[in-house]
Amino acid sequence: MMSAIKRNALLIINTLLLLGVMSLIFVANNLQSSTDIEAQQSNAVFGPGDNKQGYDSVDYKTNSMDLQKRKSKGKEADLLEFAVTPPLGLPAVLVPKDNPITVEKVLLGRRLFFDRRLSINGTFSCAICHIPEQGFTNNEIQTAVGVEGRTGKRNAPSIYNSAYLGKIFHDGRETTLERQVWSPFLARSEMANPSIGYVINKIIAINEYDELFEAAFNGRGPTMETVGMALASYERTLNVANSPFDRWKFGQQEDAVTEQVKRGFNVFTGVGACSACHLIEEEYALFSDDKLHNTGLGYQVSMGIEPKTTRVQLAPGVFADLDTSVIRAVSRPKINDLGLYEITENPNDRWKFRTPSLRNVALTAPYMHDGSMQNLREVVEFYNQGGVPNELLSPLIKPLALSDAEIDDVVAFLESLTGGNVAVLVADAFAAPIGDISTDDPN
Ligand code: HEC
Numbered sequence: 185m186m187s188a189i190k191r192n193a194l195l196i197i198n199t200l201l202l203l204g205v206m207s208l209i210f211v212a213n214n215l216q217s218s219t220d221i222e223a224q225q226s227n228a229v230f231g232p233g234d235n236k237q238g239y240d241s242v243d244y245k246t247n248s249m250d251l252q253k254r255k256s257k258g259k260e261a262d263l264l265e266f267a268v269t270p271p272l273g274l275p276a277v278l279v280p281k282d283n284p285i286t287v288e289k290v291l292l293g294r295r296l297f298f299d300r301r302l303s304i305n306g307t308f309s310c311a312i313c314h315i316p317e318q319g320f321t322n323n324e325i326q327t328a329v330g331v332e333g334r335t336g337k338r339n340a341p342s343i344y345n346s347a348y349l350g351k352i353f354h355d356g357r358e359t360t361l362e363r364q365v366w367s368p369f370l371a372r373s374e375m376a377n378p379s380i381g382y383v384i385n386k387i388i389a390i391n392e393y394d395e396l397f398e399a400a401f402n403g404r405g406p407t408m409e410t411v412g413m414a415l416a417s418y419e420r421t422l423n424v425a426n427s428p429f430d431r432w433k434f435g436q437q438e439d440a441v442t443e444q445v446k447r448g449f450n451v452f453t454g455v456g457a458c459s460a461c462h463l464i465e466e467e468y469a470l471f472s473d474d475k476l477h478n479t480g481l482g483y484q485v486s487m488g489i490e491p492k493t494t495r496v497q498l499a500p501g502v503f504a505d506l507d508t509s510v511i512r513a514v515s516r517p518k519i520n521d522l523g524l525y526e527i528t529e530n531p532n533d534r535w536k537f538r539t540p541s542l543r544n545v546a547l548t549a550p551y552m553h554d555g556s557m558q559n560l561r562e563v564v565e566f567y568n569q570g571g572v573p574n575e576l577l578s579p580l581i582k583p584l585a586l587s588d589a590e591i592d593d594v595v596a597f598l599e600s601l602t603g604g605n606v607a608v609l610v611a612d613a614f615a616a617p618i619g620d621i622s623t624d625d626p627n
């Protein structure tokens with residue numbers, strides 16, 4: 185017999201499937217630890233707007249925040265301090281010689297980051313995809329959706345700790361934050377501006393920027409360079425660490441983490457060999473080797489290898505195992521992604537993606553370059569089975585034979601990497617002015 189809730193669930197899923205919006209299907213709630221949920225419900229400033237918990241309760245109240253509510257939770261932070269003295273567990277920030285960081289540049293960069301007018305139709309700022317209260321990524325969709333609903337093939341990474349990136353983007357195709365910004369400004373599936381000049385002219389036409397550029401660049405107005413320098417300066421302040429793990433490992437505070445986290449750390453650095461790529465140094469940890477590897481995930485998609493059924497979450501606690509071919513028949517086909525090969529055209533580079541940092545990973549679901557994994561357990565299980573074998577699989581990925589309990593331990597370890605200053609940076613973002621055509625149209 186089919187319960188009403190299940191019937192409703194099936195109805196909902198039919199509708200969703202018919203819409204063919206696979207990348208929009210609910211991402212399972214990643215904030216599983218009860219402390220995270222409590223933190224959210226006690227009105228904390230971060231977490232998905234709607235945490236998809238408690239739909240079944242008559243007292244259900246959404247956590248979604250309108251702009252006014254966000255603003256009321258805003259509180260400016262001393263951003264520069266996070267770049268000058270990064271929180272425990274991070275090394276010094278390497279600021280390029282030709283772009284010294286100053287308060288004026290950071291404030292200008294922050295203004296640009298939240299300015300929706302800087303897209304072709306005035307709707308998209310950087311923050312629409314890198315949402316402050318969602319780990320500066322987007323917890324609700326697998327692959328980013330840009331102007332006019334155009335979607336790309338990749339998941340938006342968090343920009344926390346992007347100051348430390350050597351290789352930028354999932355395929356490592358950029359190397360400086362200053363230059364990186366022009367990709368989203370111009371990408372058709374992101375902010376879709378037709379040209380660099382188009383963006384610069386928009387900024388010139390917005391009077392409020394005159395003084396900000398004057399103060400930050402001493403008379404140099406908006407140019408391809410100064411815009412990149414300002415945004416990079418803001419990003420270099422978004423450094424998040426001093427997590428329970430950092431306080432234990434680098435702060436010698438024995439009780440900062442649970443025994444389970446310590447066991448998870450032992451698996452991570454021991455039999456799991458995770459730290460062969462997600463590096464932990466003596467004095468700090470970036471959790472990345474800044475290299476690209478083939479874990480088999482990209483291969484799996486390219487070859488159309490898929491499980492017989494796919495589990496979809498419809499609402500809290502309500503799952504349906506659907507035949508994958510049914511989902512496939514009504515959804516947009518997955519876009520092939522060859523990773524590093526697309527940059528080098530070297531066949532040996534097929535399906536290589538950059539090792540992401542794991543800091544704050546509990547806040548940044550869904551996971552992997554295509555956002556195909558909904559929670560951390562799924563990721564650890566993927567490694568446990570040895571990724572997806574293919575002739576180019578990294579020799580560092582092999583079946584691990586971890587027990588269920590060990591998998592839980594690794595997940596607990598990953599959850600201990602959420603930094604202590606997240607709330608401060610989110611509150612600062614809420615205090616940032618938002619550029620909106622309804623208040624000041626540059627055209
Ligand atoms: C439409 C959604 C969208 C918008 C708008 C957007 N981004 Fe992104 N961002 C992404 C996606 C997707 C990626 C990964 C792309 C890839 O790897 O090819 C990304 C990657 C990045 C990265 C690299 C992170 C890493 O780990 O390599 C940075 C930094 C970044 N974006 C900053 C910005 C800035 C600054 C803006 C505004 C000028 C912006 N983004 C606008 C979706 C977006």
Ligand code: HEC
Nearest residue numbers: 456457458461477537538539540551552553563567578580
């Ligand atoms: C061969 C190097 C390598 C090893 C070993 C490795 N990883 Fe990864 N890890 C990667 C790469 C590369 C990615 C990105 C893959 C992608 O985007 O498709 C990644 C992604 C992840 C992610 C998703 C992060 C995100 O933001 O999307 C998690 C979590 C993770 N790894 C945890 C682990 C754990 C736990 C282990 C050990 C069981 C491990 N990794 C072992 C290279 C490695």
